[in-house]
Amino acid sequence: MSTKNIYVGTCGWSYDDWKQVFYPNTLKQQNFLEFYSNVFQTVEIDSSFYHIPSKNTVINWDKKTPNNFKFSAKLPQEITHKAKLELNKARKSLKQHWDNFSPLETSGKMIAHLIQLPPSFTHEKHWNNLENFLNLWNEFRDKYGNKLRWCPVVEFRHKSWMKDDTFDLLKEQNTAYCAVIEPEIPPRMDITRKDLFYLRFHGYGKKPWWNYSFSDEELNEWAEVMNEQFSSNPKTVNVAYFNNHFSGYAVKNAQDLMPKIGVKPVQDLKNIQSMVTQKGNINKSRRSLDKWINKK
Numbered sequence: 001m002s003t004k005n006i007y008v009g010t011c012g013w014s015y016d017d018w019k020q021v022f023y024p025n026t027l028k029q030q031n032f033l034e035f036y037s038n039v040f041q042t043v044e045i046d047s048s049f050y051h052i053p054s055k056n057t058v059i060n061w062d063k064k065t066p067n068n069f070k071f072s073a074k075l076p077q078e079i080t081h082k083a084k085l086e087l088n089k090a091r092k093s094l095k096q097h098w099d100n101f102s103p104l105e106t107s108g109k110m111i112a113h114l115i116q117l118p119p120s121f122t123h124e125k126h127w128n129n130l131e132n133f134l135n136l137w138n139e140f141r142d143k144y145g146n147k148l149r150w151c152p153v154v155e156f157r158h159k160s161w162m163k164d165d166t167f168d169l170l171k172e173q174n175t176a177y178c179a180v181i182e183p184e185i186p187p188r189m190d191i192t193r194k195d196l197f198y199l200r201f202h203g204y205g206k207k208p209w210w211n212y213s214f215s216d217e218e219l220n221e222w223a224e225v226m227n228e229q230f231s232s233n234p235k236t237v238n239v240a241y242f243n244n245h246f247s248g249y250a251v252k253n254a255q256d257l258m259p260k261i262g263v264k265p266v267q268d269l270k271n272i273q274s275m276v277t278q279k280g281n282i283n284k285s286r287r288s289l290d291k292w293i294n295k296k
Helices: 029-036 055-064 077-082 087-106 123-145 164-172 216-232 246-261 269-279 289-293
Strands: 006-011 042-045 070-074 110-116 152-155 176-181 196-201 237-242
Touching: 006 246, 029 055, 042 237, 055 087, 070 087, 070 237, 077 087, 077 110, 087 110, 087 123, 110 176, 110 196, 110 237, 123 152, 123 164, 152 196, 164 176, 196 216, 216 237, 216 246, 237 246
Parallel strands: 006 042, 006 237, 042 070, 070 110, 110 152, 152 176, 176 196, 196 237
Antiparallel strands: none
16 A cells, blocks of 8 residues: 555556566456556556547546545647647647546546656747646636646656756646656656655666666665655655556566555555456456455
């Protein structure tokens, strides 16, 4: 489970090559999320980058996960990569994203909405786009969010944004910065929104970055940095997601990191794997894998 306001998970959960490495071979893909949520307490939704999930799909994710499980979600590429946050092009998709994800906001399961920007989105060309977009986000949150989070997080992919005025803007707009561990952007650990620190482990692979397994030595080094961060900001919610999903590296590295920063799994992975293998598949009508596998 999560301790000290720290959550560790992966970017996505629906990967067939995680079978044997994480999911039992007998487990159907429709039951991956239920299984995942009995090991980890958070996940970043990667599929929302490619298309906005229907509201019914989002409601189903809510029903399949425990009450204390947390989601983050990537904004669709139509907004970030194609429209490059231009409001006249992005507004319709943004409103649909907000509406369809509202069930998870209402249930208290949303941590953040990730605005992952492309390398072509630069400080010189797109400053106004970012500022106007964040203004609109805050207007929406103030008008419709009430006490819900609707928390935006920005991930940059171009070095031009690594300037003080960028981080000043994020602080002014109450927007979290996404720290990244990857080859192109320096790993700044700035907290620009007091209640959230957001970190993504991409990796240092060549083709692509995220085809990479972090060594124990690397994880020890990052755990030391993260523990210092937690100690200095005890009231901040801290999330770390592993994006190196190839060959199940993400689930392995996430589990390797957790004990180094004081986080325990919801349940022991090997025990769950064994029970699912012995009893067959998960009945999809069950909210909790724990209830299902312990049913007599």
